[in-house]
Amino acid sequence: MIMSKSKANLTMQPSADYQAKLATPFAVLGLRIDEDWLTDIEYLPIDTPTLAPQNILAREICDQLQAYLTDPRFIFDLSMHIGGTIHQRRVWRTIQDIPSGTTRSYADIAAQLHSAPRAVGQACGANRLPIIIPCHRVIAKSGGLGGFMNASDGIPLAIKRWLLHHERV
Structure with missing residues (x-):
């Protein structure tokens, strides 16, 4: 589900802004969450240190991203807020x-x-x-x-x- 929320475009932010950093074969994915909504996924350099999920939603997002990496036909079911x-x-x-x-x-x-x-x-x-x-x-x-x-x-x-x-x- 996509909900509108005013946010700026992709920018590099300090690590403290990420609720998880997930290593993948092509990049480290930096995840941002606002309350109960996924707001950003950023491709970070492959050598960026990972960050364990900092809350339950970050864990769920990482689990679903891992499921996609295992099965590219995986269908995501996440609450998302994005501006635009x-x-x-x-x-x-x-x-x-x-x-x-x-x-x-x-x-x-x-x-x-x-x-x-x-x-x-x-x-x-x-x-x-x-x-x-x-x-x-x-x-x-x-x-x-x-x-x-x-x-x-x-x-x-x-x-x-x-x-x-x-x-x-």
Whole structure:
């Protein structure tokens, strides 16, 4: 369930702001929680020290992320608060409907939402709950990867490739 809550875009914050840091094969995932809601998942460098879950919700989120890493068809069931424009939230809801193991293009989503591919890409770049809102499943119409995390090369695309390979796309 996505609820709207005003928050800034992805930024690097001090470790004390994380309620868990989970090691994965592609990055350390920094989790932020506000009261009873997941608000942010950030990709941190692979050598970032981990942090055990600091509360019950952080433990549940880590357990579900681990379940996804074991079975890419795992379906998340988490309470989430994310800010964003009406358009961004429409894009994110649409992305959540893309099944694991499949992809859709920015242009296809744009056509469905009566939007533009660039606006869909910008919404993907503003996604603060990657993996759970699987923006990695959105690719360029030409079959190329497109961007990821507001980047067109480097580590972000390596993470996108890993996630897509994990899901056998």
